[in-house]
Amino acid sequence: MRVLENVRARMRDGVELEADVYLPEGEGPFPTLLERTPYGRRGVNHADVSRADPTPRSKPEIAAAFVARGYAYVLQDCRGRYGSGGEFVKYLSEGADGVDTLAWIRAQRWCDGRIGTLGLSYCAHVQTALAAHDPPGLKAMFVDSGGFSSAYHSGIRQGGAFELKQLTWAMKHALLSPKTAADPDRRAALEAQDLRAWLRIAPWRIGASPLSAAPEYEAYVVEQWRREVFDEFWRQPELYARGTWAGFADVPQVYMSSWYDPYARTAIENFTALSHLKHGPVKLIIGPWTHGQRSVSYAGDVEFGAAAPLDGALARDYIALRVAWFDRYLRDMPSPDPLPAPVSYFMMGGGSGAKTPAGRLDHGGAWRTADQWPPAKTRPTAFFLNPRGALKDHAPDAPSSASFTFDPAAPTPTIGGAIASGAPVMAAGAFDQREREDIFAATHPGRALADRPDVLVFETAPLERPLDVAGDVQAHLWVSSDAPDTDVAITLIDVHPPSRDYPEGYAMNLAHGILRLRFRDGYESAKLMSPGEIYRITVEAYPTANRFMPGHRIRVQISSSNFPHFDVNPNTGAPAGEVTTPRQARNTIHFAPEQPSHILLSVFR
Numbered sequence: 274m275r276v277l278e279n280v281r282a283r284m285r286d287g288v289e290l291e292a293d294v295y296l297p298e299g300e301g302p303f304p305t306l307l308e309r310t311p312y313g314r315r316g317v318n319h320a321d322v323s324r325a326d327p328t329p330r331s332k333p334e335i336a337a338a339f340v341a342r343g344y345a346y347v348l349q350d351c352r353g354r355y356g357s358g359g360e361f362v363k364y365l366s367e368g369a370d371g372v373d374t375l376a377w378i379r380a381q382r383w384c385d386g387r388i389g390t391l392g393l394s395y396c397a398h399v400q401t402a403l404a405a406h407d408p409p410g411l412k413a414m415f416v417d418s419g420g421f422s423s424a425y426h427s428g429i430r431q432g433g434a435f436e437l438k439q440l441t442w443a444m445k446h447a448l449l450s451p452k453t454a455a456d457p458d459r460r461a462a463l464e465a466q467d468l469r470a471w472l473r474i475a476p477w478r479i480g481a482s483p484l485s486a487a488p489e490y491e492a493y494v495v496e497q498w499r500r501e502v503f504d505e506f507w508r509q510p511e512l513y514a515r516g517t518w519a520g521f522a523d524v525p526q527v528y529m530s531s532w533y534d535p536y537a538r539t540a541i542e543n544f545t546a547l548s549h550l551k552h553g554p555v556k557l558i559i560g561p562w563t564h565g566q567r568s569v570s571y572a573g574d575v576e577f578g579a580a581a582p583l584d585g586a587l588a589r590d591y592i593a594l595r596v597a598w599f600d601r602y603l604r605d606m607p608s609p610d611p612l613p614a615p616v617s618y619f620m621m622g623g624g625s626g627a628k629t630p631a632g633r634l635d636h637g638g639a640w641r642t643a644d645q646w647p648p649a650k651t652r653p654t655a656f657f658l659n660p661r662g663a664l665k666d667h668a669p670d671a672p673s674s675a676s677f678t679f680d681p682a683a684p685t686p687t688i689g690g691a692i693a694s695g696a697p698v699m700a701a702g703a704f705d706q707r708e709r710e711d712i713f714a715a716t717h718p719g720r721a722l723a724d725r726p727d728v729l730v731f732e733t734a735p736l737e738r739p740l741d742v743a744g745d746v747q748a749h750l751w752v753s754s755d756a757p758d759t760d761v762a763i764t765l766i767d768v769h770p771p772s773r774d775y776p777e778g779y780a781m782n783l784a785h786g787i788l789r790l791r792f793r794d795g796y797e798s799a800k801l802m803s804p805g806e807i808y809r810i811t812v813e814a815y816p817t818a819n820r821f822m823p824g825h826r827i828r829v830q831i832s833s834s835n836f837p838h839f840d841v842n843p844n845t846g847a848p849a850g851e852v853t854t855p856r857q858a859r860n861t862i863h864f865a866p867e868q869p870s871h872i873l874l875s876v877f878r
Contacts, residue, residue, distance in 0.1 A: 274298070274340050276333075279356065282349070282377040284370055291356030292349035292374075294383070295336040302385035303345040304604050305378055308332070308392045309371060309399045311446065313355050314348035320393065320565035323591065324584035327568075338592050344599070345383050349374060351399065353489070355451065363443075363493050364398060364424070364511045371403030379410045389413040389603040391595060393565050394693065397536070398511070401543070404524075405510035405517035413603040414526040415595050418534050418565050418693075422514050422542035425507035425796065428535060432812065433789030433796060434760060434839040435498050435849065436535070437472065442694040443494045444468055447487035462486035469698060469713065472837050476850045498840070499850025501789075503796035514543055523551040525602035527612065531562040532621065532783075532817055533572045533702045535691045541646055541816055548615060548645075554602075557646060558587065559618040559818070561638055563701040564693035567591055573689045573702020575781060576633040577621060586640050587617060614642035620743065621783075622767065622820030628774035636703070636767075636781065638820070647744030647816075651875035656733065656827060658750075658864040658871060664731040664827060672865035677727045677832070679759060681855035684834035684841045685727060686714035690764075690785050691815045698837050706766060706780040706830070714836050722830060723780065729862060732768060732828035740821045744875025746784045746814035748829065751868035753808065754790070756858035757801040757846035762787040762835045763812050765872070767819055768826040780828065786814030787839055791846065801846045807863055829872045833860055 277294040284290060293314055297303060310332070312318065317331045336346035352370055353361025378384050388410045390400045397419025404414060421428050429436055444466070447453060453460050466483035476498050477484070477491070484491035500506050510517050526547065530540035537559060544557035560567060561577040568591065570581040580586055588594035588611060597611035617640060624637025643649070656664045660673045686708060692701035698713045706722045708715035723730045748763045763786050769779040791799040793810045802808065821827055834841055840849075847853035864870040 274337055282374055284373045288352060288359035290349055290352060290358065290370065290374065292347050293333070295333070295340045295346040295348070296383055297340050297343055297345070301345070301383045303343060303383055304387045304389070304599070305345040305347060305384045306339055306389050306391060306599065307347045307349070307374065307378060308390070308396055309349045309351055309367070309374065310392065310396050311351040311354040311361065312395070314350050318393065318565070320567070322568050324568045324582050325590065335592065339596065342596050342600070347378060353451070360489055361450065362489070364402070365509065367399040367402040368406060368510050371399055372406050372408045375403065375408045375410050386410055387412045387603055389415070389599050391415040391417070393417040394419045401514045402511040404522040405514060405520070407520055407522045411522050411524055413524050413599055415529070415598055416526060416540075416543070417529045418531070418536045420514065420528065420536070420539060420543060421512050422539045423507070424512040425503050427538040429497055429512070430501070431839065432787040433501060433792035434787050434842070435501075437837045437840055438535070438692060438694045439494060439497060440472065440477070441468065441696065441698060443484060443490045445694070447484055447490040450487065450490070453487065459486045472698060475840055476852070478850070495850070499848070501849035502798060515546070518546045518550055521547060521551070523553070525554055525598075527556045527558065527598060529558040531560040531564070531567070532619070533561070533563045533689070533691050535564070535693050537691060537816055545646055555615070556612045557616045557618070558612070561619045561621050571633055573700065573704045574633050575636045575703035576624070576629045576631070577619070577636055577638045578624060580639055581619060587612070614644070616643040616646055616648070618643065618743065618818055620741065620818045620820055622822060626769045626772055626775070626779070634769070634775070634779050634781065647875040648877070650877050651744055652878045653873050654876040655871040655873055657869055658731045658862065662730050662732065664733045664829065664872070668866055668869035668871070669864055670866065672863070672868070674861050674863045675729050676859060676861040677729055679727050679833035679844065679858045679860055681834075681841045681843050683716065684714060684836035685722065685725060685762070685832040686712050687835050687838040688712055688722065689782050690835075690838060692838060703781050706764070706782055721780065725832075727832055729831040730828060731831070732826045735770065735824050735826055736821055738823055740827070741877040742821070742874045743818035743877065745816050746786065747873040748786070748812040748814070748871075749809070749873060750812065750870045751807050751809050751863040752790070752861065753805055753863065754802055754858050754860045755804045756844040756856065757804070758789065758791045758842060759844050759858040759860055760787055760789050760833045760842040761810060761812055761860070762832050763814055763872070764830045765814060765817065766828040766830060767821055768828050770824045783819050784815040784817040785835060786812045787835055788812045789842060799848070807868070831862060833858065
């Protein structure tokens, strides 16, 4: 292997980005793989392990594995990160920089004109930002846990609420930026901040945030937070593949994510649209993991069994799967399709419900394939809210309602879910929905969220037979409030019955969603509520696939917050970014024959 270090490529505005190029022996030219990263082109990602070897491999080591198969491999630092020049503005330079980098690669003697892209998370976002421009030379993609279909609807905001993982990510990477490395005072100022305390202060403003010493990071965080209306900012190609699907690159492409990853919806939306618009082929993989953790068998405190990792199920390991993909679709080698079915997904559930030796709930599961998403054999099925917390197959016979008081000063805490970059304040995955001392914003360790006064619970009777669900999760609700604005947050839960290991049962979170009610009629403009008026709303949750076993219950929990996953609504109707004095809200869910509030699941029939 030959390595060309610190190679600089000039972008259209004169800024130079730095890369290392790994080449096989010989003169070439070679088919080339490109990975663009803000995380350091010589760094190590903790997810880059295999089941056989749990020691994380560095990016150069991974590059070497592809070089051994005859590929040139380019690892480039994104603008403003590590060795690259220019100023980092999260997400928004990646389309143009990607196009210019591809043109530069095609002009090199060692490239044969065929270029594939790959990468996880941000390194997936840069791929779709590039493909939106359909650049010459792009021949295949492997997009892992990212690539915004719409960052406004899932990834930066959801339901109008702001995802606070953008804050935790910014704090971490401001500390790792070139400017911080060169400025001890800036580093000291950033390290002196108490992020947990700052998360209690909303909104952040220019000069009044823990990022004040890193103004380039502070600027984009503040802008993303205050831009609550779906406008042209959110329609930029880097943030909105939906708007580019028609002209998107028609190349073989894989979208991979997992049920406890915030980009599961993005992966499914990109796959669903592009598989109909392009020759592709376009493939979808959804595992039971957290963000990027494809080689482990658990997520949070729940074990999914030996079949759960990608390793051994879809290929020998992650590298082998991608090598096989690019061998077939970048190099046109006469090899079998490594993903013969359009969709490979993990159906969670079916385990014993006991506690494993590692202390996790044995939930189990198995891989399945399908030709589309949701699978063709599923049907949208309504589960209706009824009095006394029941969830039934029919609406109630008479009008009823349930109310709670939401206090922004005491929000419902986030316990797992589809989260990434949440450290040190929140963790991704499946957990018993019970407060613990190590959970940020928890006030009563040991208390079930279902027992909080600001949480409504609706659940089925214990199931008599298995019920398989695979698809989107929606709540169609009729709501009112005495406040001009508030949030409605939902969580879909598989309730395991009491057992020897779990005497109080285990309420396992599957999917969650949120809606800021001033956006109940659409995200292009905000409309405040009239106190006491009843509105019909739809809350979109993350997708899931789960087998509910006999004796289990299907539960939906409803509250008005999920903090710190999302920012807390002050209930005043003040625009995002404006300082306001929070107030309590009395919120009511209505269910009646003419107001059939229900949750909609895709059920196998």
